[in-house]
Amino acid sequence: MVAKTARKSVAIIVPPKAQSLDVSGPLDAFLEANRHASGGPLYEVRLVAIGTGRTIKLGGMSLVADSSIFDDGRSIDTMLVAGTPDYAIAHDSTDFHAWLRRRAPKTRRYGSVCTGAFFLGASGLLDGMSATTHWQHAAELAERFPAAKVVPDQIYVQDGALYTSAGVTAGIDLALKLIEDDHGRDLALTVARRLVVFLKRPGGQSQFSAHLAAQMADEGKIRSLQHWILDHLSLDLSLVSLASRVAMSVRNLTRVFQDETGTTPADFVEMARVDAARRLLEESETPLQRVASRCGFGSLDTMRRAFLRRIGTGPSDYRERFRR
Incomplete structure (x- = not known):
């Protein structure tokens, strides 16, 4: 009180x-x-x-x-x-x-x-x-x-x-x-x-989640690719790998993806991985290294840098402040 x-x-x-x-x-x-x-x-x-x-x-x-x-x-x-x-x-x-x-x-x-x-x-x-x-x-x-x-x-x-x-x-x-x-x-x-709201979304958190962005593409290949990415975050999601999956050249995939979604494939992948990591940090006691691995980050330091770019705070501080 x-x-x-x-x-x-x-x-x-x-x-x-x-x-x-x-x-x-x-x-x-x-x-x-x-x-x-x-x-x-x-x-x-x-x-x-x-x-x-x-x-x-x-x-x-x-x-x-x-x-x-x-x-x-x-x-x-x-x-x-x-x-x-x-x-x-x-x-x-x-x-x-x-x-x-x-x-x-x-x-x-x-x-x-x-x-x-x-x-x-x-x-x-x-x-x-x-x-x-x-x-x-x-x-x-x-x-x-x-x-x-x-x-x-x-x-x-x-x-x-x-x-x-x-x-x-x-x-x-x-x-x-x-x-x-x-x-x-x-x-x-x-x-x-x-x-009944989330306390508290940090000011630096993106207004736009990966799941919302995945609903925007009109082109079927791109929309399907986005949903596949969301379900396979721990795999190799390099631009070359993604282009191969949809049978497009790297250059063409980059152009079409950006036209359809307003962002690059790499940016979407990072956004999706940060979203998934946030949920794990909020809802579980999963160790940070395992969170990074499950969400496809090459290392804990890579995840930390992505968090700082996206939401302005590191994963440890995020968990401490925003876990349920």
Whole structure:
């Protein structure tokens, strides 16, 4: 249980047509933290609309915000801008730009969920900063805001007081990270268990799993090869071996694979092996050397380097922190 402490003000900023889980995910995480605090609520959470009206359409439902940027003068400790499929309006939201530029420097931390990053970018708050967004929109974010350092494939990214997350459920990961920073891992773990989510995907973990990527290819040979790779990770999965299996030249396999999946065969193989190793580390006490062997890594050091590239932490630290 958490000792009594001063409540921190959390403002979730809600643009028109916001993605509902971008709002409700972080909201429920902070409210769940309140329910498990022994000394009273830890967070005062409010929803703030970016327009003059407080009623906002969120897909198939409506939400009534607590206030709008035009009448909300209370202090903010943590500010998160939710995403919306209609993020093109970020360019024209000049009143919101001015409000963000005025309020963000006065907060302890601020950031976004999913395409909420486009509003921060349009306000100049991503200039010179590292940030992320939903993987489908990362390239566009980088193109529209070239002064930002867009990290295209991470769950969340922290750069000083700026916190940005990937799409939809990644807002929960970000909220858990903020709760852990404020009140420790035990409370964050309790919240994660109550929400029945994984605590906690490290910020550097890829947004895109190998099993999801294997569903994307339209070309039958490539899709079949991906599924075969997933079932035979301990075998020789060199480019020459894979090309031979599908009766293609190395050059042609590389070209077709990348056209179909957006990644190279070698990159897919490493992603698949890291995914499999993660599951073993989370769910078993299998020694690290055996994990490396079963997942097709040539050595424990090779697995360690792959983990550092993919999720920003080594396998030993991963097991210690994220095992069930």
